[in-house]
Amino acid sequence: EVQVVESGGGLVQPGGSLRLSCAASGFTFSDYWMSWVRQAPGKGLEWVAIIKQDGSEKYYVDSVKGRFTISRDNAKNSLFLQMNSLRAEDTAVYYCARGPTGPPLRFTPFDYWGQGTLVTVSS
Amino acid sequence: DIQMTQSPSSLSASVGDRVTITCRASQGIRNDLGWYQQKPGKAPKRLIYAASSLQSGVPSRFSGSGSGSEFTLTISSLQPEDFATYYCLQHNSYPLTFGGGTKVEIK
Secondary structure, three states: OOEEEEEOOEEEOOOOOEEEEEEEEOOOHHHOOEEEEEEOOOOOEEEEEEEOOOOOOEEEOHHHOOOEEEEEEHHHOEEEEEEOOOOHHHOEEEEEEEOOOOOOOOOOOOOOEOOOEEEEEOO | OOOEEEEOOEEEEOOOOOEEEEEEEOOOOOOOEEEEEEOOOOOOEEEEEOOOEEOOOOOOOEEEEEEOOEEEEEEOOOOHHHOOEEEEEEOOOOOOEEOOOEEEEEO
16 A cells, blocks of 8 residues: 655744655655645645655755755655745645656656645744 | 636535536646645545546546646536545646645535
């Protein structure tokens, strides 16, 4: 059974940092692009970042560029999101979602999602 | 960036009704579109990929159509478990962008 489980969320002050993790199981992690998608309280979905199988390509939404870094460890079947210089507007549930095996601009991503981890940025 | 405009933002319908949700892209995106269902407090679930292909395990009352800049998600006969919020996603270019969502409520 495919599973992705997020962890690492919590309360952080503005300007602070947090590292999210996503543990994957039930599929060959290294075969898939992987991504983070977030949802602010009461709002819609927003794509955050995506990473290629070998980590050689990474893409971000403009609002997090230079502050967030997506990475992965294929040996540990894990995806990460390092979040620095956090702002109140980064408050959201962060979902780990599986991408396709081929290029996401050709193949519809996000066939499996985790349950999310809540990040709250507040003083 | 490609903007995805969903309509309506909400609708009320009865069990058994036919429901149609529309997503318009600010530029042509071929068929690079997916549809997702989200229930309160739960993760989204993919229903449709490549604009019209039904995800495995999803009931056949769900269907997607369209290409270019206009897309529709149709639920042929609304069931109680279908009351949820629905989102479209374009994956034609970065940044990937979701529509604003359509909340389907019980009439």
